[in-house]
Amino acid sequence: MATEEDKPRESLWERLERPSPTPRQTLSPQRIAAAAAAVADAEGLEAITMRRLASELGVAPMAPYRYVAGKDDVLELMVDHVYADLRLPDGLGWRETMRALALGTRDLVLRHLWLAQLSPQARLSLTPNRMAVAEQALSALDGLGLDADAMMSVFRAVDAYVTGALNYESAVLNLLREHGWSDGGELRSELAPQMIWHMRTGRYPTFQRYLRTATRKDDAHWQFESGLTYVLDGIAAELGI
Amino acid sequence: MATEEDKPRESLWERLERPSPTPRQTLSPQRIAAAAAAVADAEGLEAITMRRLASELGVAPMAPYRYVAGKDDVLELMVDHVYADLRLPDGLGWRETMRALALGTRDLVLRHLWLAQLSPQARLSLTPNRMAVAEQALSALDGLGLDADAMMSVFRAVDAYVTGALNYESAVLNLLREHGWSDGGELRSELAPQMIWHMRTGRYPTFQRYLRTATRKDDAHWQFESGLTYVLDGIAAELGI
DNA sequence: ATTTCGTGAGATACAACGTACACATGAGTG
């Protein structure tokens, strides 16, 4: 059965672009976004509560609800706020543009680790600044003789790889931060007992050999670039571009 | 300053393999994992609360805490529980093994959509069944003349792509389920007003052209395979295997 | 057969969270 709330509620972004009739207000979606992003940058996503956000803005806990429908809207505003910093240079070839997309996204996520902690559904929302990046990326894939489906498959493949790689990389960094550990060495020494126990079972000989002989276990940038090279090489080979 | 709780707490998995001295108990980690996974399969991850889980098991809300240190442990148990269904066939070449890893993971996640809703840090934990899959994948990359770092970079690249692609795919499906929508058409018609508004701004001409001319927008399987082909092709090209 | 003891489950309670709802307030307009 259809419920009442299915009416086509005006989108968050639609409301934003129409300036409010009385502009004299202490609160605004922009201030909310900036304050929330600042808190999350400094203390992680779990520090974002509606009460904390309100106190940060110097208002009562329920005040921000004049501008957002709920906490999910706040997260959406935060995402769009930081994505304003990500733009791709024009005039590059498709491969350099995809590389800029990947490396730029990585920079952004490493500067705002909470981006990777958002629920996948929060990352689905098409905010203006994310749409702008997608448009830039797609337009760099235009004019290569690809049909629309192929163009999107390239964009999506790069985006999927970047998302997955950063999911992992930032999860490690968030773990470090939450426990107050400083570097990967400290992480490994903390996790060592568990890992040693796993290895003692003798069930994972190949994995164990990796642990013993690998030399770039901590080189996150190299790992990111390696995978990115695979993806871009494969696109070039498969599509002949 | 170092806190007391930094003592090397025995791992969840370490405790599990040592059978409890008095085996007569109504609760067990296995029962907890199975019950929780069943609830999440049927009603989504947000249905998993400690109270709900306890009532599902017919015990008091705090009873499961005998076996898990907190909700995070429950999630870890759930992950391991369903990963028991994922094993890779032996004896295949590296490419077929990586394909089996990707497609098998996709099957698993589509059967248990809540897997993609877990926090990245929950997915970091190395549960026995996930370790087993990783070991199988790595051993298929053995003997190809790759060093340990290259082997892991291949595994990680495939895993990152799969994670990212499924993050997106399952987010759409979770959105459908939560709103009670049946298929992609219904999703698009619900989101149409927002999308039309975005397009009316005229800022996204390439994106708009994609929306008009693409024919495989709903073919999730094709999209997954396309990206996977790029990744595997790139690995083959870059490493000469 | 009775006592002892430890383990597993129950009951109660608390702080923190998101948010619904009714009220106060103060600037702009007549």
Add this chain to the structure above:
DNA sequence: CACTCATGTGTACGTTGTATCTCACGAAAT
């Protein structure tokens, strides 16, 4: 000066994760 409506306040409710105390029961010991 009165009216009005957008904007922020105060209070409260239901739900969550989980700390802590208490209780029951089965096995081992006497």
